[in-house]
Amino acid sequence: MLRRLGVTTGLALILTSGALAQDAPKDPEDVTLYRVFVGDHADAKVTVFDLDKPDNRWSFETSGQNKLYGVNNGAAVVAVQSDSDTVHFFKSGIKLDSHGDHSDIEVTDPSALEETLSGPRPFHLIDHHGKLAINFDRGGYAEIVDAGELSHGELESRRIPQARAHHGFVAPLGKGWVTTVASDAPVEGDAAPTRLGLQAIAADGTPVGEVATCTGIHGEAFSGAYLAAGCKEGVLTVTPGRDGPKIEMLDYPADLPAGKTTGTLLGVKSMQAFLGNYGADGLVVVDPVDEPHFRHVALPFRRIDFALDPADARFGYVLTEDGTLHRLDMLGAALAESAKVTEPYSMDGHWNDPRPRIAMAGDEIVISDPRAALVRRISKDTLEEIGTVAVEGMPYNIAVVGGSGKVHGKGDDDHAHAHGHSHSHGDEQIYKGYFEDSQISDRPLSDYAGDWQSVYPYLQDGTLDPVMAHKAESGDKSAEEYKAYYEVGYRTDVERITIEGDTVTFYRDGKPTSARYADDGYEVLTYKKGNRGVRFIFRKSEGDEAAPQYIQFSDHRIAPAKTDHYHLYWGDDRAALLEEVTNWPTYYPSALSAGEIVKEMNAH
Template sequence: MFRYLASASAMALMTNGPVFAQEHDHDHEDVTLYRVFVGDHADAKVTAFDLTEPDRRWTFDTTGQSKLYAVDNGSAVVAVQSNDDAVHFFTSGISLHAHGDHADIEVTEPAAIDQSLTGPRPFHVIDHDGKVVINFDRGGYAEIIDGHELSHGELESTQLKQARAHHGYAAPIGDLWVTSVASDAPVEGDAAPSRVGLQAINADGAPAGDVATCTGIHGEAFSGAFLATGCDEGVLTVSDGSDGPIMKMLEYPDDLPTGESTGTLLGSKSMQVFLGNYGAKGLVVIDPVDEPHFRYVELPFRRVDFVLDAANARFGYVLTEDGSLHQLDLLNAEVTKSAKITEPYSMDGDWNDPRPRLAMAGDEIVMSDPNAGLVRRISSESLEEVGTVEVEGQPYNIAVAGGSGVDHGAEADEHEHEAHDHAHSHDHDSKIYQGYFDDAQIAERQLSDWAGDWQSVYPLLQDGVLDPVMEHKAENGDQSAEEYRAYYEIGYKTDIDRITIEGDAVTFYQAGKPLAAQYASDGFEVLTYAKGNRGVRFIFEKTGGDEAAPRFIQFSDHAIAPQDAGHYHLYWGDDRAALLEEVTNWPTYYPSSLDGAQIVKEMIAH
């Protein structure tokens, strides 16, 4: 069945779900903000507004009609104008900096980036691994843009050459790239070259592997360890291997309707699963690993648009041409509820006729309604309309940036934290704390930084002691207390309820039984997240002690140089590299000298 993800890219997207309370920041507030960008169907403009304060709005001129993409964790927006050979870029004004147990948010006004790209028919956009890739279908190349620089208002790009111009895409896979491949057969008139497969290439465009057959290749998405793309024969998956990309065709099973295929794919960021179209009235839920790989969902009317719920990975939503919105349960591959939202929009006519488009904003679905001149706000739980926003012209393509986090404000450049029996002060540089630092600022740390007697907070969560923390999060966030508790159930979960650290000795207590070993520094690793910010894991390797003790332990406490920890997150196991990929389970430890009430006070006093 679907796998819940633990990857660095998933980390930066967790902020679409629960708010991470910044447990050691006492003077700042939780903020939830979503900003909506809407491209007009007829006019060359993009309108942006804050969802809960729509009078705060901005208008940007473009060259033509725009397809909009929120990239780099929503910190930037790409406006692709295929029919006008132009791409414009905007900073969204909302920056989310994700950490293992919380997220920070910075809010400014959105702005147009001065630089733009021009070229023959830009189309597909891929946002992955810190890179934004735009395919220029009639140019025979893709532009690769640094996502981190884009979020800071700078456009830095390089070109990736393709063998032949065609309607396709290129995507990063490990140290290589994969690109769609077009047939070399002659093409008459205005006909486009036929797309025949996918191939690994080097950064200079030179082939790095054979062409994997994928006739009519179209549509792509990432989820977990996989890239998936639609083909006439099935769905081709790609994963990174030790010798380069591994490609596998998932053939359409006999129980799917014949004569159809998948050409649009969405990839979940929290579960390893894809949702794709399949014929005019169908969707397929695709598991890239386990069988059945395909589960078909038939809709009552033809599909207009569909979207995945980033805050609740179990669900997706699809609008059909009768004007009804349907909630889709991905786990059971079935429609669970439906509601009439707008007037009918027939799917007859051109593919680019003005029809509604969907996007997610936390626990709301936002839907453009071109004929009504509205953006509709719909509760994802009840499918009831909770509000509308008037937008001049014909609101069409739509993208949403934002999420939840702690707003440090202007006073966050330096602050101190007293950690009870670990009385000490931390001078935090705000940029370092947010994950922006130079390598020269990183310094080795010793086990003494984490010396002491530590307790897991997981038992406190299970016993209900942390319920006031969950309720506090619910009062200030966009999730219920139960949803927050479910999230931290995954994050805090561990059977190591106590750890003591003295000198080079680390003792793990499981059900009261000790397991001890000696550890020495094995350096540190810098992790780069999808947002472009970074974090440091300080790693120690076992040098002696109990055989069953883990070979490696890795500390994360948001610091990058020596200082005492007030609490920390610990990762342990025998595979050093695999531990670096784990970001959804982060056992968290506070001083054992603190009782439950003191820990609760520490967590909510932010």
């Protein structure tokens, strides 16, 4: 029986698929580019440079010291200036457009948006499902920004009020929202209200659920279907459910060092796991699904900063105050290798004193070194320094954006620019369902590999209304009739599917069910209109009992090709599934925002 995907199983699958990807030949049209945004500790400015060509450099004035966040898949960067009551926004100049089997990359110069946000002490920023939630700690509200619009140079925001001002956060969760909750008044001797827990709210801030206790709640991250936050009692996990969020407290186990808590969390993107601090000199690997939920990692010195490797979920990296960078093995919950990379930076003093910050850039770890006025480039394979970039002033907070994509030409500045995506599906007649049997070929499960999200929630919350209106412009139904039709077609309680190798994992309310599947051929179906479709079928070979015996893919393709979305049928009766033509749960890459899905659908 295959174990539910937790840290160990999930990472092993990711490592396997990652190794295969590294062995693949490099396409000459593939371009990799990372751009580094650096905030100065003392001066109100942001310096930007291309990692491979640091002479490609830009500088932007801001209002104060900046905490930088790459958002919307790196297409934009946000500069939160807590002490200056201001938030600035930048177009990063690197746009990655995912199309399932590949990404297109478009590169231009970075630029600052003219519009800014102002308010009393902005602090925590959450980037999730195309929404940015910026908490204004002394204002008692969060500004919600459309992340997709930032990449187009537009700032659209609305406000969600909180019951009272406090140092906390608001986060999107499923079709709703959650917010931290604080006491009515400062406790005697305290400078701020006591943070009590987390509560579900409506879009106007109205509470719609009870407060879940999470004393001193601080730090938050998303991983898979889970939102997690650190508490005095443990780590609080939250998943969306049909009747509201499902909240569970993972209590700190007795074998963890006493008297310490988690206040900073990072979410793994390719599986459901978190890496958090545990006191000043420790880390914890948190599995929200399987026990043990916590695995402790002791550090030889106090922690300065830590990061996860988005390209290889097995590893994280942590910098300690002696100037040593450590590679963390997430599988073994242990430090694997260490190397000295900077002079010592003591953690004594104020939390905001100038100390190094780290970020990932593909095969490199990028480290700011404020006292040396450098950004250091470290090989993640050897932990050796492979270069430095001088940055005037005192480089402090950093954000790295970029990645790899296909291009079809080069601009005057020697950067590649992608042409617009044609949304071609090969032969349009095949896409419409008109083809010869001789054109059909077997397809591997790898055609559907990836992390996929259901579009059903977007239909329910109105996100897809523009798609329905677009269909009505040339179709035989009204927008309302199309929505009713797709209400039946898209309906599902499986909000997410991941496919790694031969393992398929279904997520219902954040809970995974996994099984291995083997090729079971294909079937050709003829529809009432006379057009046809092909179901590519896979049969369960082993796995969780609750996992379906058969899965059948339909994506309008009839030969091997990486898919950009698909319709999936599943159940235990192979023949009965072939009769199902009214309900076809539909999945798009989880990396796509709601706006990007609307764009893709309207282009089809």
